[in-house]
Structures are given as C-alpha cells and as structure tokens.
Amino acid sequence: MLLLKKDLFIGGVVLKEFEFIEKIKPSYYRNSSVIKGIGDDAAVVKPPNGYELVIASDTMVENVHFSFEYMQLRDIGFRVLAANLSDLAAMGATPLYYAVNIAVPSTYSDEQLIDLYLGMDELAKKYKVDLIGGDTVSANELVITISVFGKVLPNKKRLRSYAITNDIVFVTGNLGEAAYGYDLLKSDVLLENHFTDRHKRPTPRIDFTELTDSISRMSLNDVSDGLASELNEIAEASNAVIEINWDDLPVHSKMASIDTEQLKKYVLSSGEDFELVGTCSPKEWDLIKEKTSNKLQVTPIGKVTEESNTPEVFLTIKNSRTILHKSGYSHG
Amino acid sequence: MLLLKKDLFIGGVVLKEFEFIEKIKPSYYRNSSVIKGIGDDAAVVKPPNGYELVIASDTMVENVHFSFEYMQLRDIGFRVLAANLSDLAAMGATPLYYAVNIAVPSTYSDEQLIDLYLGMDELAKKYKVDLIGGDTVSANELVITISVFGKVLPNKKRLRSYAITNDIVFVTGNLGEAAYGYDLLKSDVLLENHFTDRHKRPTPRIDFTELTDSISRMSLNDVSDGLASELNEIAEASNAVIEINWDDLPVHSKMASIDTEQLKKYVLSSGEDFELVGTCSPKEWDLIKEKTSNKLQVTPIGKVTEESNTPEVFLTIKNSRTILHKSGYSHG
Incomplete structure (x- = not known):
C-alpha cells in the first residue's frame, strides 16, 4: 500500500x-x-x-x-x-x-x-x-x-458562440484521415503512411491561428469529436442554423473509393483529426483565403443561414437536405 | 474498445x-x-x-x-x-x-x-x-x-530558495496528525475524531498566507512529504544549513504517549498534514507571531545557522545532534 x-x-x-x-x-x-x-x-x-x-x-x-x-x-x-x-x-x-x-x-x-x-x-x-x-x-x-x-x-479569441448569420463555414485540412488511419493500423499494425501518421501524430493547427490573427471575428472549434458534433456545438453556442454540403467536405483523394456509408462515418463522426472548423464573415473569408494561400488548405463547406432559438445543423447530400445530429447520424 | x-x-x-x-x-x-x-x-x-x-x-x-x-x-x-x-x-x-x-x-x-x-x-x-x-x-x-x-x-511569493542565515524556522499547526489519524482508521474504519478528520479533510493553510502578507521575505513549503523532506528541500534550494530541536516540534497532547520511535515517524517522515514550514528573519518572526496570534498556531522550531554549499538539516534530540535526512531517518 x-x-x-x-x-x-x-x-x-x-x-x-x-x-x-x-x-x-x-x-x-x-x-x-x-x-x-x-x-x-x-x-x-x-x-x-x-x-x-x-x-x-x-x-x-x-x-x-x-x-x-x-x-x-x-x-x-x-x-x-x-x-x-x-x-x-x-x-x-x-x-x-x-x-x-x-x-x-x-x-x-x-x-x-x-x-x-x-x-x-x-x-x-x-x-x-x-x-x-x-x-x-x-x-x-x-x-x-x-x-x-x-x-x-x-x-482575438475565437469562441464557438461567435457565429452570426451569413458567415461562411470553413474547415482546415481534410476530414476523417485519423480515423481511417486507425482502421488501417488495426488491419496492419506495422503500416506506415500518411493516414496512420495522422492518427499517431496529429498536427495541432497553431499555424492557422497565427496566419489569421488579423481576422476580427471567428467562431472556432477543433474537430476532436467529429465534424457533426463540433458544428452542433457552434450552432448551439451561437443560436444559429448552419447548412453544409457533402460535396464541399474536403476528403483525401485516396479515400474517395471508400464505401459511402463508411466514408460518412469517417468524415462526419470521427474525431481526433484535430483540424479546425469555424465561421467568419464573407468579407473576412477572402482575407483568410489570402493569408493561408499556399500554406494551409482551408475549405468553405457551408453557411450560417440564420440566428435562431432552435439551433440546428443541416447537411445537403445529393439534393437531399437532412438534419445532422451531434452523433453524425442524419435524417430527413 | x-x-x-x-x-x-x-x-x-x-x-x-x-x-x-x-x-x-x-x-x-x-x-x-x-x-x-x-x-x-x-x-x-x-x-x-x-x-x-x-x-x-x-x-x-x-x-x-x-x-x-x-x-x-x-x-x-x-x-x-x-x-x-x-x-x-x-x-x-x-x-x-x-x-x-x-x-x-x-x-x-x-x-x-x-x-x-x-x-x-x-x-x-x-x-x-x-x-x-x-x-x-x-x-x-x-x-x-x-x-x-x-x-x-x-x-510576496514564498520560494523555498529564500532562506538566509539567522532565519527562524517555523511550522504551522501540529505535526504527524494526519498519519496518526490514518493509522487509527486502519484499526477502526468507523472512528471519527480530530485525527481521522485531519487525514480525511486536511485544511490548506490559506489563512496563514493571508495573515502574513505584510512579511517581506519568507521561504515556505507545505508538509506534503514529511517535515524532514520539506526542510531538506528548503536547505538545498537555499544552500543553507538548518538546525531544529525535537523538543520544539509541535505535537498534539493526545499523541504525547505514543512510543518515541513511532512518534518520530509521524512527526518527521509522515506527509499529508498540509501544514506549512518556512523561515523568516528574526525581526519579521515577531510580526508573524503578532499577525497570527489567537488565529493560527505557528511554532518556532529552529534556525538557519549558515549558508553553505553543503546544505544540511540537523536535528537535536536529547542533546544529541544528528543529520536529518529527507526520509526522516537521522544518524549522528
């Protein structure tokens, strides 16, 4: 003892x-x-x-x-x-x-x-x-x-409550890579590639924070619990409705062939990518693009459509618009 | 998983x-x-x-x-x-x-x-x-x-490196009570008294810090690892020699009848009392006495006798002076 x-x-x-x-x-x-x-x-x-x-x-x-x-x-x-x-x-x-x-x-x-x-x-x-x-x-x-x-x-702090109507929703890097890497490791513990490295040694996006310090307002979360969860947190904290489009979500070309249902899990529900997801005004979005150009991939994935007491996240996939829940599960 | x-x-x-x-x-x-x-x-x-x-x-x-x-x-x-x-x-x-x-x-x-x-x-x-x-x-x-x-x-920060020659060494409260309380609990898990309470719910000595904020210089440690260990840390950080007297160490009257060897373990080597032990100038010692009077027991237990590149703590017990090691073990 x-x-x-x-x-x-x-x-x-x-x-x-x-x-x-x-x-x-x-x-x-x-x-x-x-x-x-x-x-x-x-x-x-x-x-x-x-x-x-x-x-x-x-x-x-x-x-x-x-x-x-x-x-x-x-x-x-x-x-x-x-x-x-x-x-x-x-x-x-x-x-x-x-x-x-x-x-x-x-x-x-x-x-x-x-x-x-x-x-x-x-x-x-x-x-x-x-x-x-x-x-x-x-x-x-x-x-x-x-x-x-x-x-x-x-x-210059970036709270998740800072999203407002008309904001552009953006995400750094690609989504779902760490979870894909983890699954690859499960089938071959010795495998070493871009995806396994993303699981083992994720990059905190400190560079994004530094590159965008001139932006006046941003809401921001890191994707530790999956995109769906993080977007819902921003929507709830900001009392806002967020709309994103499946086709806009950044996915590594080598993941394109993955079965759609599995890919949705990786991209929407898998955490620990440690990419950043946030929102900013359309005007400042241009500045973000300029500041990060050739340095860090930042992709627009949707919009904050309104402020509302019933915060919600919608996902449009193949012209079908569904509610995206925290878990990543979506239904019409 | x-x-x-x-x-x-x-x-x-x-x-x-x-x-x-x-x-x-x-x-x-x-x-x-x-x-x-x-x-x-x-x-x-x-x-x-x-x-x-x-x-x-x-x-x-x-x-x-x-x-x-x-x-x-x-x-x-x-x-x-x-x-x-x-x-x-x-x-x-x-x-x-x-x-x-x-x-x-x-x-x-x-x-x-x-x-x-x-x-x-x-x-x-x-x-x-x-x-x-x-x-x-x-x-x-x-x-x-x-x-x-x-x-x-x-x-006003109180680093363990702040002890200097001629400082008075002092301790708040009594020593060894939490360890004694823990031993009592081991023999009777339902016992509730002053000592068991000292084990379960120790008091952080925030009041001492507040009462003595006018003191200009103090070295200070909390007794988390036992008096011997804490005094050695002060001696090492300050490059100082500390002398303390067994008879001056504050012990609860109900612990007086404990066998001497066991009592030495409680008082010198047992941590988690969360009392404070420190040193200050003789002049400021009077101020500490005045400020804490009727509010918190603070006892002088020895002196910083010299600054030295061979820091050491000595314990005098019944006219015999021995080195007090970190562990609480002492030998002549």
Whole structure:
C-alpha cells in the first residue's frame, strides 16, 4: 500500500520523485514569462500584459484513447500534447506552457517514461512551449493528463458562440484521415503512411491561428469529436442554423473509393483529426483565403443561414437536405 | 474498445460528456477574472494586473493516495482539492480557479461523480475558487488530477530558495496528525475524531498566507512529504544549513504517549498534514507571531545557522545532534 507515499515505484526500485524530476526538468525556459518553473510547490508565470490566459486540459487513458498495439510511447506523448495544443489553436491562442500529470504502472522503466516526455518535447520545441510542472504517481494503468496554457488578445479569441448569420463555414485540412488511419493500423499494425501518421501524430493547427490573427471575428472549434458534433456545438453556442454540403467536405483523394456509408462515418463522426472548423464573415473569408494561400488548405463547406432559438445543423447530400445530429447520424 | 471516443460510460448507459458537464457547471463565477469558464475548447481568464499567476497540479490514485475503505467520495474530492490549495498557500498565493480531470471506472454512477465534485465545492466555496474546466474519461481505476491557479504579488511569493542565515524556522499547526489519524482508521474504519478528520479533510493553510502578507521575505513549503523532506528541500534550494530541536516540534497532547520511535515517524517522515514550514528573519518572526496570534498556531522550531554549499538539516534530540535526512531517518 503506497498510501501517504509520493515516491514512484519503477522496476522494483524506489525512484524518488526528485531524481526523476531532475531528468525531465528543462535546462532553460523558452518563454521569459516563466518566473519559476519546475522545482517548487508550484510554477509561477507572468503572461504578457494586455493578453488573456487560455487554459485547457485533456486526459488520455491506455486502451481508451491510445493503444500500445499501434503506438510507441513517444507517439503517445506527442499525441496527448497535440490534442491539448489543438484546444489552444481552437481558441485562437498562442501556446506558452504545459504541465504533465502521469499515473503509471510500476512495470515502466525510467527510460520509457522519458520517451513519453521526448514525444511531447518534439512538439514543445516546435511551438516554443515550456514544461512548467506536473506530477508522476503510481497506478495500475497509464493515465496522462496534460494542461496547456496560451495567450490571446481579448478581441482575438475565437469562441464557438461567435457565429452570426451569413458567415461562411470553413474547415482546415481534410476530414476523417485519423480515423481511417486507425482502421488501417488495426488491419496492419506495422503500416506506415500518411493516414496512420495522422492518427499517431496529429498536427495541432497553431499555424492557422497565427496566419489569421488579423481576422476580427471567428467562431472556432477543433474537430476532436467529429465534424457533426463540433458544428452542433457552434450552432448551439451561437443560436444559429448552419447548412453544409457533402460535396464541399474536403476528403483525401485516396479515400474517395471508400464505401459511402463508411466514408460518412469517417468524415462526419470521427474525431481526433484535430483540424479546425469555424465561421467568419464573407468579407473576412477572402482575407483568410489570402493569408493561408499556399500554406494551409482551408475549405468553405457551408453557411450560417440564420440566428435562431432552435439551433440546428443541416447537411445537403445529393439534393437531399437532412438534419445532422451531434452523433453524425442524419435524417430527413 | 473506446478508442477515438470521448463519451463517458456510466452504469452501462452512455452519458454524453456534454450532459455531465451541464450538471457540474457553475451557475455563476465567483471571480470576475473568469472571462470564459466551462463550455468551450478552453477556459479564458485574465488574472489581475500586477500579479503573477501560480500554477500547481496534483494527481491522486485509488488505493495509492486514498482508499474507499476509510473515505467517502465527498471526502476524496475535498482532500484532492485541499492538497492542491496547500501548494498555492506554500507559494504565498491566493487561490482563484481550479480544473478537474477524472479517469473513472464504468461502475460509477452519475451521483457518485457529483459527490466527488461536491466535496471539492465545499472548499471552493470557502476560498472563493472557481471550477473552470477539465475532462472526464473512462478508465479501470479512479485517477483524479486537479490543477489550481492563484495570484501572488511579485515581491510576496514564498520560494523555498529564500532562506538566509539567522532565519527562524517555523511550522504551522501540529505535526504527524494526519498519519496518526490514518493509522487509527486502519484499526477502526468507523472512528471519527480530530485525527481521522485531519487525514480525511486536511485544511490548506490559506489563512496563514493571508495573515502574513505584510512579511517581506519568507521561504515556505507545505508538509506534503514529511517535515524532514520539506526542510531538506528548503536547505538545498537555499544552500543553507538548518538546525531544529525535537523538543520544539509541535505535537498534539493526545499523541504525547505514543512510543518515541513511532512518534518520530509521524512527526518527521509522515506527509499529508498540509501544514506549512518556512523561515523568516528574526525581526519579521515577531510580526508573524503578532499577525497570527489567537488565529493560527505557528511554532518556532529552529534556525538557519549558515549558508553553505553543503546544505544540511540537523536535528537535536536529547542533546544529541544528528543529520536529518529527507526520509526522516537521522544518524549522528
């Protein structure tokens, strides 16, 4: 019974939390706003003046959100941080810091845990994000919680409640690729291609947020729970009716041959693509196209047709208009 | 396999994350600095101008940090948040917000989960702290991660590196009560007294932080891993030598009859009392006594005797001076 103990038991040897922390502790901080990082009861930061602080956290569990059958620890670290950074991107925020809380079985070696952190650090380096704290405790299965912190100017945050009538609805990248990649991995765990990579190492669309910081108003969500769910969240938060067209939804050419019903599941209901879906005025849509041109695929997929106390999302497919429910299920 | 799913499975019924969130979502925020709380991809806050933001997080696991044999879900919620708030107190920070990430088995009912949140809310109400976000996912054992956020004026933060020669070493409350209470519970799970309550529902010493905000410099730690460990952390971070006296350590009168070796374990090595231990100048010690008088027990237990590149903690017990190691083990 480890009750009242904070030591981490690894490979039968008691590894003091302190020693482990020394190994993962950054030697310097990328952001000067980190006043006190790892090494006290808490971290101390001073986000830049004039900005608001954006805070998100996500927990992922072994065999629920990831599986060792298809992924290495390094991929898992990468993916959990990517999912969190995606939440910051969906708020229009620039990432600053992250904290990692891990519950881990006693069978894990020190090196395995460090692999997990190395996966995170690949992304952290790219986006200049600092590890400022966390906790590592003993458990029977691997549970990883990451908290991320970003900054946003007050008038540049992208809430899902910001959609208004006549807005263009857009989405970054292609839809359904991560879920397709996951299915491919299930049939061949060793397969490595664009789609399997999209499942293992999703790209948080921080670049979209940066490229479009001159846009005055945008509603925005990341596609973590599937397009249908995210669009319904925007519709509900904005009290709006959204209409999208099946033929406009961006799908990778190599997925075109997939059976239509299966493709609908991938494109409408499968999450964890971590693309962004949002709305903006028709005028600013031109600016988004200009700013992202040759850098990031952004596709118009529909319109906000009206503001309404009965928010709804409609999908038109082959001239038939049906209600698109959160689950991705649609009926006329 | 729940892979790629974020729904929470409860009692065989799929409870959408959204519905659960609606149940625990606060109807208003206690802090006006919460700009966007629960209900988007992330929370948005604007900590008051001139302050630094203090961030801490702690994970607790079923059968590692708490046991259902001795505690109700409501106690567990209370205790996990208390442990986190204690970290803020140990930095001299005033609590503002918290986020909760829970991994939970499918056998839990909605009501049980809400009980957990109610335990947290008891403390949150008292200290005017706002629940601003989090996540609930499915797992095989209960793992709770709480992140807390507080504010502190730049010159009033209490780092463990702030101890200097001639400082008085002090501790709040009594030592070893929570561990003694836990042992009492092991022999009688139904027992309810001061000590069992100290194990189940520890008090974060936010009041000490508030009462002593006029003190210019203090080093401070919370006693989460035992007095010996915390004093060594202060000594190491400050490059200092600390001397404490066994006879000065505050112990509840009802614990006086405990066998000396066992009492030493409780007082020196047992954590989770969540009292504060720190150091300040002799001049400011008088001010601390004055400010806390009749409100909170604060006891001088020793001195910082010198600054040194070989930091050390010494314990004098019955005229015999020994090195006090992190573990609480001492030898001459």
